[in-house]
Amino acid sequence: MRVIEFFSGIGGMHFALKECNLENFEVVLAVDINTVANAVYRHFFPSTNLRDLNILSLSPEQFDAYRPDILLMSPPCQPFTRNGLVKDINDERTKPLLHIIENLIPKSESLKYILVENVKGFESSLARDKLVTTLSQSGFTYREFLLSPVHFGICNSRLRYYLLAKKKPLDFAISLQNDIITENNWDDKLCSRVKQVSDVLSESETELEEYLINDKQLLKGGKALDIVTKNSKRSCCFTRSYSSYLCGTGSVYSSLCEENIKEIINDNDNNLEVLKSLKLRFFTPAEVAKFMCFPVSDFPVSKKKAYQLLGNSINVYVVSRLLCLLLPKNF
Numbered sequence: 001m002r003v004i005e006f007f008s009g010i011g012g013m014h015f016a017l018k019e020c021n022l023e024n025f026e027v028v029l030a031v032d033i034n035t036v037a038n039a040v041y042r043h044f045f046p047s048t049n050l051r052d053l054n055i056l057s058l059s060p061e062q063f064d065a066y067r068p069d070i071l072l073m074s075p076p077c078q079p080f081t082r083n084g085l086v087k088d089i090n091d092e093r094t095k096p097l098l099h100i101i102e103n104l105i106p107k108s109e110s111l112k113y114i115l116v117e118n119v120k121g122f123e124s125s126l127a128r129d130k131l132v133t134t135l136s137q138s139g140f141t142y143r144e145f146l147l148s149p150v151h152f153g154i155c156n157s158r159l160r161y162y163l164l165a166k167k168k169p170l171d172f173a174i175s176l177q178n179d180i181i182t183e184n185n186w187d188d189k190l191c192s193r194v195k196q197v198s199d200v201l202s203e204s205e206t207e208l209e210e211y212l213i214n215d216k217q218l219l220k221g222g223k224a225l226d227i228v229t230k231n232s233k234r235s236c237c238f239t240r241s242y243s244s245y246l247c248g249t250g251s252v253y254s255s256l257c258e259e260n261i262k263e264i265i266n267d268n269d270n271n272l273e274v275l276k277s278l279k280l281r282f283f284t285p286a287e288v289a290k291f292m293c294f295p296v297s298d299f300p301v302s303k304k305k306a307y308q309l310l311g312n313s314i315n316v317y318v319v320s321r322l323l324c325l326l327l328p329k330n331f
């Protein structure tokens with residue numbers, strides 16, 4: 001099976017494919033325009049044909065020359081993010097997706113399987129309507145999902161839209177087209193690796209001083225913190241701005257126990273001294289990668305870049321379960 005991975009970033013889709021334990025696949029082309037992401041991708045997958053390209057520059061003929069069976073893609077999500085401007089198909093960043101929908105998918109002779117990932121909000125966009133119209137006209141059947149890693153027993157939220165498509169006469173064994181599947185309600189096993197925060201923690205807390213949240217950050221964003229401890233069974237979605245901003249970018253960690261934290265916060269106002277006593281720190285990029293079920297932790301870029309790239313990426317386990325649903329077991 002020949003795979004094309006568009007908007008390949010740091011290779012979350014490639015890791016998910018490997019996680020499926022399907023032996024007979026090759027990523028024949030990965031494409032991304034971000035050279036920093038591409039350096040990380042090359043670090044993890046040095047032998048993959050990764051091109052530093054704008055997808056808009058790929059012609060249908062060039063695309064089809066790779067004879068792809070499978071297309072995996074997570075297009076930019078900013079045009080569809082609910083707390084953004086929601087410019088949808090009028091956003092410049094949607095252009096490469098529209099090119100794929102209008103020019104590449106309809107003209108491909110070989111494509112049989114497609115997986116698309118995006119943010120919640122995409123399901124009600126005009127881009128999604130164009131995508132499913134093209135898929136139907138090109139002979140595909142599809143299923144749509146809104147899933148979070150928490151549906152798989154993973155202690156991290158990341159609610160995302162997914163679309164799986166198969167070329168007819170291939171079909172799905174699960175539910176009808178037109179229903180968005182909103183939880184893991186097919187016969188699937190739960191992930192046993194990242195059930196609580198302690199499952200992602202680095203071995204030695206003492207070497208993590210550089211991750212402590214400084215007074216300036218605490219003063220600015222301390223009131224909006226989402227604090228988790230080693231026994232927490234949940235954490236917030238990590239975004240690309242993690243560690244640059246505190247509010248809504250992902251959970252922070254305290255090595256105190258939950259009861260102590262509640263006591264300290266309840267007895268006092270959320271003032272600086274109280275927050276400082278919690279010894280709050282950011283999760284390291286390696287820990288964030290574990291929350292997102294990446295099997296690797298060595299990102300050959302700065303901390304800030306690693307957070308940005310991970311924040312743009314996917315939960316590898318969730319996508320691997322979806323790929324197992326999409327692809328035949330013995331190909």
Ligand SMILES: C[S@@+](CC[C@H](N)C(=O)[O-])C[C@H]1O[C@@H](n2cnc3c(N)ncnc32)[C@H](O)[C@@H]1O
Pocket residue numbers: 007008009010011012013031032033034037053054055056073074075076077096309312313314
């Ligand atoms: C949501 S991220 C995908 C992340 C990826 N799935 C991963 O695991 O890291 C979107 C990616 O699309 C890339 N991108 C945006 N516009 C592009 C274009 N016109 N051509 C190629 N890549 C593009 C960005 O550089 C970014 O890496």
